[in-house]
């Protein structure tokens with residue numbers, strides 16, 4: 001790869017960001033598309049995101065994906081936001097048009113749904129209530145996308161119950177918030193359970209839920225993808241559920257980001273999932 005003054009630049013901003021797989025995905029697509037472009041991880045200090053994003057107005061850098069802990073701030077800083085980002089109260093994609101504005105979007109939610117449709121064919125979000133575990137940045141996009149997809153009820157369960165209630169209020173519609181003590185009742189007629197907490201990262205224990213309370217046909221998804229096979233997904237599969245992994249969501253949310261940065265869809269002749277699995281140390 002050679003870099004010049006004409007090279008287009010995009011990236012991912014977070015704290016920490018060093019372990020992000022987004023550069024693997026985007027740089028593989030850039031190479032396959034033959035673009036003069038590069039996708040860079042930006043490690044932004046905890047209190048530095050506003051200064052960082054404001055400095056990008058004008059479009060010297062085309063755009064950034066936004067990860068922990070800046071998704072809510074990203075939306076607040078924007079001049080124009082997509083409907084889903086507004087509903088979620090969080091953005092994972094900022095672009096910087098030449099007019100100096102900051103445009104925010106949320107591709108996490110659609111990425112999650114696309115991953116579920118891919119790995120659990122036939123799943124119908126309108127058929128049964130959804131349970132989302134967690135109320136952080138990732139849960140926001142998930143809850144908003146499921147409401148917009150017509151889920152009859154979205155139940156958000158979080159360690160800090162007030163955050164779940166607050167998120168339900170932000171998203172609106174048939175959304176409600178609870179603490180983990182209420183999880184059995186919430187699972188009883190659910191068609192989908194999504195782990196959007198950081199529990200399970202690095203191989204630790206996942207959310208402690210009673211899979212016996214969940215209908216056997218329910219799909220179980222984990223947004224955590226390190227490891228790919230989390231203890232939560234292994235327990236769900238052992239209980240007979242179809243499962244969806246977080247890596248597919250990561251790839252699916254990246255595709256519209258690539259298009260927003262570079263004005264074209266990612267090439268479909270590069271197996272980014274295999275590249276990510278290699279980076280994770282998992283045999284494809």
Ligand SMILES: NC(=O)c1ccc[n+]([C@@H]2O[C@H](COP(=O)([O-])OP(=O)(O)OC[C@H]3O[C@@H](n4cnc5c(N)ncnc54)[C@H](OP(=O)(O)O)[C@@H]3O)[C@@H](O)[C@H]2O)c1
Nearest residue numbers: 134135136137138139159160163196197198223246249250
């Ligand atoms: N696959 C993908 O494309 C994708 C995209 C986005 C995020 N993710 C993953 O999703 C996870 C959440 O990300 P995020 O951005 O939402 O993070 P976040 O904003 O920091 O939220 C973390 C969530 O986890 C909960 N939590 C943390 N430690 C806990 C514990 N010990 N017990 C119970 N709950 C705990 C928090 O509950 P409290 O509110 O009580 O603190 C909160 O709901 C991360 O693992 C991230 O890597 C994956």
